[in-house]
Amino acid sequence: MNVMERLCPSSYDEASRMLHEASTGGNTAIVGSGSRDAWFPPARSPVVALDSAALSGIVRYTPADLTICVRAGTPLADVQAALGREGQRLPLDxxxxxxxxxxxxxNDNGPLRTRWGGVRDALIGVRVALPNGEVARFGGDVVKNVAGYDxxxxxxxxxxxxxxxxxxTFKVQPQPARGTSTALSGTLDAVAAxxxxLRERALPFAAIEVVRxxxxxxxxxxxxxxxxxVERLIRECGEAARNAGCSTREAGHDEVVEQARKPAGARTWLRVGVPPAQTASVLASLAPDQRAVARPWVGIVEIFGEALGEDGLMPVLRGAVEARGHAHVRRADDGLRRLLGWWRIEQIEGGxxxxxxxxxxxxPARRCNAGRTIYDQLDEG
Structure with missing residues (x-):
C-alpha cells in the first residue's frame, strides 16, 4: 500500500478528527495490526493510513452481565486472556x-462458528469514527432485539x-466444563455421510471440521x-463413523486448531462460501494438489496449497458462484492474482x-478504503 502518512489516534474524538481531515484531502486507509491487510486489494491512490494500535484496552467488563466492551485496537488474545481469568470466553477462534x-x-472466524455463529452473532454494539468528523454509536451494551436495520x-x-x-461490545459465555474431539477418517464419501x-440428528457439536x-x-x-x-456426543460420533465406514480416534483440541489455521500459512489461499448442502460438491471438485479445511455445517471451504494454478482453481470459483455462493482469494502471487481477481460473488439484487x-x-465521498473492498466491486458491478 502506498502510504503518504500514518496516523495513530489515541482517543475517539481524535480518530474522528483525523479521519475527517484525511478524507477531506484525499483517500484514507483504516488499518489495525495489518495481519489481514494482504486479503484486500491495494489502494487505488496514495493514502493516509489510520492505525488503531493506540486505541487499546478494556472499557467495561462485568462478568455477571456476560458482556465486554473493548477498544478496537485491543489484540483478541488480550480479550480472551481477560475473560479466561473469570472463567469466560468470547466464542470466536x-x-x-x-x-x-x-x-x-x-468477519474472520474459526471452528467454533459451527455452534456459536460468527462475529455477527457475538457483536452487540460498535462505536465508529465517521468521515464527517462525528463519532456514532450503534447497538448497545446489553443483548436485546433490534427493530429495523441493525x-x-x-x-x-x-x-x-x-x-x-x-x-x-460483545456478548460472552462461560468456558465449557469439558471439551474433547473425535477424529473420523475415511474417503470423502464416507466422511460426508x-x-x-450427525447434522440430521441436530447434535450440539461445538465444531465440525473436515480436513483434506x-x-x-x-x-x-x-x-x-x-x-x-460430551459422553453422548462421543457415542454419537462412534455410531456415525461405524455406519459410514470411517475409522475413529481421540484428537486433542490443539490438533483441531492447528489444522484449522494451516491455510493462513500457505502461498495460495481461497475461502469459499456456499449453501451447506453444496459443501461436499466443492470438496469433490478439488484437484489432487489442493488441500482443504471445511466447515460443512455452515458451508465454508478454505482451499490452499503452495503451487496451485489457474486450471485447478477456476472450476472452484465458478462452482461457488453457480451455487449462489461467494469466493475470496485471500492470498495468491501476482500472476495468479491477475487471473483470479480478489472476489467472485453471485450478484443478487440485495447486494x-x-x-x-x-x-x-x-x-458519500467514497474516501474510506476506496477500491479495497468487495463493496466497491458491488458498487461498480
Whole structure:
C-alpha cells in the first residue's frame, strides 16, 4: 500500500478528527495490526493510513452481565486472556494474530462458528469514527432485539468501508466444563455421510471440521459441555463413523486448531462460501494438489496449497458462484492474482442495493478504503 502518512489516534474524538481531515484531502486507509491487510486489494491512490494500535484496552467488563466492551485496537488474545481469568470466553477462534477491530472488519472466524455463529452473532454494539468528523454509536451494551436495520451488523465484514471502528461490545459465555474431539477418517464419501448423519440428528457439536491432507480426509467433531453431554456426543460420533465406514480416534483440541489455521500459512489461499448442502460438491471438485479445511455445517471451504494454478482453481470459483455462493482469494502471487481477481460473488439484487446505500449514507465521498473492498466491486458491478 502506498502510504503518504500514518496516523495513530489515541482517543475517539481524535480518530474522528483525523479521519475527517484525511478524507477531506484525499483517500484514507483504516488499518489495525495489518495481519489481514494482504486479503484486500491495494489502494487505488496514495493514502493516509489510520492505525488503531493506540486505541487499546478494556472499557467495561462485568462478568455477571456476560458482556465486554473493548477498544478496537485491543489484540483478541488480550480479550480472551481477560475473560479466561473469570472463567469466560468470547466464542470466536480465528487465527490468533490481529485486533478486535480487524476481526470485525474482516468477519474472520474459526471452528467454533459451527455452534456459536460468527462475529455477527457475538457483536452487540460498535462505536465508529465517521468521515464527517462525528463519532456514532450503534447497538448497545446489553443483548436485546433490534427493530429495523441493525447497523452494528453492517460493520461486520465492512473492511473499513464505512468508517473506523473504535470500540466494540460483545456478548460472552462461560468456558465449557469439558471439551474433547473425535477424529473420523475415511474417503470423502464416507466422511460426508458421517457429517450429514450427525447434522440430521441436530447434535450440539461445538465444531465440525473436515480436513483434506496428504493421507486423505478427516472429520474432527468437537464436543463441549458437561460430562453427560460430551459422553453422548462421543457415542454419537462412534455410531456415525461405524455406519459410514470411517475409522475413529481421540484428537486433542490443539490438533483441531492447528489444522484449522494451516491455510493462513500457505502461498495460495481461497475461502469459499456456499449453501451447506453444496459443501461436499466443492470438496469433490478439488484437484489432487489442493488441500482443504471445511466447515460443512455452515458451508465454508478454505482451499490452499503452495503451487496451485489457474486450471485447478477456476472450476472452484465458478462452482461457488453457480451455487449462489461467494469466493475470496485471500492470498495468491501476482500472476495468479491477475487471473483470479480478489472476489467472485453471485450478484443478487440485495447486494447491489444495500451496500451502496450504506456507503452513500456513511461515506458519500467514497474516501474510506476506496477500491479495497468487495463493496466497491458491488458498487461498480
Amino acid at each position: 480465528p487465527w490468533p494474530q490481529g485486533t478486535v477491530g480487524g476481526l470485525i472488519a474482516s 447497523l452494528t451488523k453492517g460493520y461486520v465484514g465492512s473492511a473499513g468501508a464505512f468508517g473506523m471502528i473504535v470500540e466494540a 458421517a457429517w450429514r448423519a 491432507t496428504e493421507d486423505g480426509w478427516t472429520l474432527y467433531a468437537l464436543a463441549e459441555g458437561d460430562g453427560v453431554i 447491489r442495493t444495500m451496500f451502496p446505500m450504506l456507503k452513500n449514507a456513511l461515506d
